[in-house]
Amino acid sequence: MHTIYEYLFTGLIIVAIVVASATMLTSISMPLKMISEREQLKVTTEKLLSQVLLSTGSAPLADGTVTADWGRNLNVAGADLTSFGLAKQSETTRESFVLDVDKVQRLNFSVNSLRVEPRSVATSLQLGNDYGFALEIFPVLNVTVRPPKVTGSSEEYPVLVRNNEGMPIPGASVTAEMYYIVNGYVANLSASSVSGTPKELGNFTVSFDTRGVSNKTAFERSKTLALSVDYEGTRSIQFRRYGTGTYDAYVLGDCLFHSGSAAKSSGSIFEVITYRRGSSSYFRNVTFTLTNATTAADGGYARYQMSYLEPSAIGFMFDDGSKVWVASRSVFFYGPGGFSTIPSASTFPLGSQLQRVVTIADQAYVFRLYLWRMSW
Amino acid sequence: MPVSITHVIGTVALLGMLIAVGFAFSLISSVIEADLMKGQLGDVAEYVALNLGEVISLVDASNYPGVTMTKAIELPETISGKSYNIMLLNQTGLGCYVQASMVSRPDVYARSLIPLNITGSGVWLRDETVKAPGSWWWTYLGDKVIPTNGTSAGFRYLVWAHWEREIEAGLGRENPSAG
Numbered sequence: 238m239h240t241i242y243e244y245l246f247t248g249l250i251i252v253a254i255v256v257a258s259a260t261m262l263t264s265i266s267m268p269l270k271m272i273s274e275r276e277q278l279k280v281t282t283e284k285l286l287s288q289v290l291l292s293t294g295s296a297p298l299a300d301g302t303v304t305a306d307w308g309r310n311l312n313v314a315g316a317d318l319t320s321f322g323l324a325k326q327s328e329t330t331r332e333s334f335v336l337d338v339d340k341v342q343r344l345n346f347s348v349n350s351l352r353v354e355p356r357s358v359a360t361s362l363q364l365g366n367d368y369g370f371a372l373e374i375f376p377v378l379n380v381t382v383r384p385p386k387v388t389g390s391s392e393e394y395p396v397l398v399r400n401n402e403g404m405p406i407p408g409a410s411v412t413a414e415m416y417y418i419v420n421g422y423v424a425n426l427s428a429s430s431v432s433g434t435p436k437e438l439g440n441f442t443v444s445f446d447t448r449g450v451s452n453k454t455a456f457e458r459s460k461t462l463a464l465s466v467d468y469e470g471t472r473s474i475q476f477r478r479y480g481t482g483t484y485d486a487y488v489l490g491d492c493l494f495h496s497g498s499a500a501k502s503s504g505s506i507f508e509v510i511t512y513r514r515g516s517s518s519y520f521r522n523v524t525f526t527l528t529n530a531t532t533a534a535d536g537g538y539a540r541y542q543m544s545y546l547e548p549s550a551i552g553f554m555f556d557d558g559s560k561v562w563v564a565s566r567s568v569f570f571y572g573p574g575g576f577s578t579i580p581s582a583s584t585f586p587l588g589s590q591l592q593r594v595v596t597i598a599d600q601a602y603v604f605r606l607y608l609w610r611m612s613w
Numbered sequence: 614m615p616v617s618i619t620h621v622i623g624t625v626a627l628l629g630m631l632i633a634v635g636f637a638f639s640l641i642s643s644v645i646e647a648d649l650m651k652g653q654l655g656d657v658a659e660y661v662a663l664n665l666g667e668v669i670s671l672v673d674a675s676n677y678p679g680v681t682m683t684k685a686i687e688l689p690e691t692i693s694g695k696s697y698n699i700m701l702l703n704q705t706g707l708g709c710y711v712q713a714s715m716v717s718r719p720d721v722y723a724r725s726l727i728p729l730n731i732t733g734s735g736v737w738l739r740d741e742t743v744k745a746p747g748s749w750w751w752t753y754l755g756d757k758v759i760p761t762n763g764t765s766a767g768f769r770y771l772v773w774a775h776w777e778r779e780i781e782a783g784l785g786r787e788n789p790s791a792g
Binding site: 240241243244247248251252255258259262263266269270273274276277280281283284285287288291292293320324327328329330331333362363 | 728
């Protein structure tokens with residue numbers, strides 16, 4: 238009887254050794270597997286970033302053809318995309334990392350039917366339910382305009398120029414114009430001075446002398462600041478409305494949208510364009526017409542057709558008699574609420590992150606992609 | 614006498630158990646090894662897919678018919694000391710993939726998506742048998758690149774893409790006999 242116990246005990250020891258060895262093998266292999274999966278996630282992020290930044294994307298049209306210029310085509314809905322890419326379409330060789338402003342604006346466009354949802358992007362990138370992702374796009378130069386100080390005949394706008402780490406950029410070149418609509422025409426007021434306060438800390442003050450403004454009521458109602466900050470070839474532009482009668486409008490392709498219904502069936506649109514000379518930027522304005530006022534497909538928005546869209550336009554103003562509609566070509570979305578497959582999350586899940594500097598509408602932006610696995 | 618019969622039974626049972634647990638252990642270690650190989654195959658597949666996607670994007674961006682681009686890639690000669698294959702798949706309705714699999718165990722494989730488009734249309738992945746010199750592949754790849762399917766030790770590999778009416782892309786290796 239004792240002999241059997243000895244054999245059973247030996248057998249138990251052998252089983253215990255084998256189980257322990259198998260457990261050790263598994264536990265040793267797990268970290269290696271995790272490292273490999275993290276590396277793969279990094280490569281997948283790089284792969285997706287290349288696709289999004291270098292490819293134009295495509296969408297089929299009703300006539301059976303396929304368009305790569307899907308951003309400005311209002312007949313293309315987000316769900317129509319067969320491939321997703323934000324690169325600017327060109328008849329000749331495309332420049333790398335130059336993105337199409339219409340395609341980018343589609344990502345958080347106000348008119349629902351024209352917005353491209355994160356789920357549509359995930360589908361066209363074939364991410365399925367395995368991955369979640371988020372995009373952030375923000376200017377390389379962090380330009381903050383503080384509330385103006387209005388003193389008698391002068392308006393002073395404090396401008397802070399920082400990089401993305403919050404460090405001041407002292408040597409930037411700041412150019413500013415104030416645009417306003419008077420008697421159906423656009424007028425501009427150049428900055429009387431741009432001074433550093435102190436300039437070494439990236440603090441500037443843009444001053445406007447309003448003594449020359451003939452119609453102060455029209456000025457206060459529609460004034461809109463066009464501001465350009467240039468630093469070593471990097472540019473950031475803002476077109477900010479300050480007038481008491483100004484409201485936000487949106488431009489996509491050659492159409493202007495604003496909330497509510499159209500007060501006029503047609504009118505004049507003032508496009509503010511910019512060009513560079515040396516290390517500074519300059520502004521000009523041109524006038525075109527708006528026609529064919531309709532209501533956008535999902536209601537709540539009026540839509541106008543522009544007779545021409547200047548390629549270098551950075552801002553738009555339209556006076557419909559009761560309101561001055563102001564649209565900008567600037568892009569900004571940041572954080573989990575920006576453009577993400579889980580917009581309700583307060584932080585991004587643990588995953589991989591990669592960024593590139595891109596050009597959108599002749600301005601430098603940081604384009605950041607977050608990618609995470611939905612399950613490990 | 615009864616004692617020796619007990620020993621015989623005990624020894625046979627122990628031997629049987631040793632064989633059984635040995636077999637179970639080899640099964641477990643084989644599953645773990647396959648898991649690790651899958652991870653390494655996944656690394657290779659992701660790497661090839663990344664580079665293939667890049668050359669396809671660059672050829673597409675060139676907007677210039679007839680342009681061919683190649684990019685050298687560094688592939689490991691073996692995975693865990695064993696040979697492996699790389700295949701390019703364009704599955705209708707599912708898209709384009711790079712698949713890396715072990716030669717000795719085709720069931721151990723990893724796939725990586727080339728995120729071109731949903732339908733896989735517009736891109737023709739060359740994954741058929743290698744054509745002879747003088748055929749149309751060779752016309753645009755020249756004599757320095759041999760289109761290939763699978764890997765062999767001792768060669769320098771590259772990914773290539775060519776744009777004509779649609780994009781053709783594939784895996785190739787340098788032709789050692791070309792100057």
